[in-house]
Amino acid sequence: QVxxxxxxxxxxxxxxxxRLSCQVSGxxxxxxVMRWYRQTPGKERELVAAITGSDASTKYADSVKGRxxxxxxxxKNTAHLQMNNLKPEDTAVYYCNADLEVSxxxxxxxxxxxxxxxxxxx
Numbered sequence: 001q002v003x004x005x006x007x008x009x010x011x012x013x014x015x016x017x018x019r020l021s022c023q024v025s026g027x028x029x030x031x032x033v034m035r036w037y038r039q040t041p042g043k044e045r046e047l048v049a050a051i052t053g054s055d056a057s058t059k060y061a062d063s064v065k066g067r068x069x070x071x072x073x074x075x076k077n078t079a080h081l082q083m084n085n086l087k088p089e090d091t092a093v094y095y096c097n098a099d100l101e102v103s104x105x106x107x108x109x110x111x112x113x114x115x116x117x118x119x120x121x122x
Contacts, residue, residue: 002026002111004096009116012086016120020081022096022113029053033099033106034072034079038092039115048094049081054104064090086120093117 008020020036035050049070050059058070069082079096096113099106 002098004098004111004113006094006096006113006116009094009118011119011121014087014120014122016086017082017084018086018118020083020094020096020116020118022079024077024079024096024098027098027111029072029077029098030074031101032110033101034070035097035099035106036070036079036081037095037097038090038118039095040092045095046092050106051079052104053101057104083118086118088120088122091118091120 003025005023008018010018012018030053033050033052036048037045038048039045046061048061048064049068051070051072060068067085072079093115095115097110099110
């Protein structure tokens with residue numbers, strides 16, 4: 001049984017920080033690209049960040065570049081999203097995604113976490 005359990009969401013003031021965590025079980029973690037998406041009502045789902053299993057290379061949405069950092073710990077089967085200098089427009093439900101990786105590319109054979117609410121408000 002594959003499980004992705006997210007934690008670390010909450011409410012924070014603009015300029016503050018949060019750290020999301022995704023605990024993965026039931027799959028060979030290092031064979032999966034880990035991604036964080038976010039979803040706001042009325043907007044399309046947005047890819048925030050990704051990190052490969054092969055070499056831990058990263059990719060970020062332009063809107064979060066320089067503020068967010070995605071990491072993974074293959075020994076603990078966890079991925080994290082460190083979010084600094086948060087802005088009201090970062091408010092969303094954040095979803096962890098594990099996508100089977102072949103030759104450094106995600107295949108779309110993926111699994112999802114339950115979502116973590118992030119609210120940035122003064």
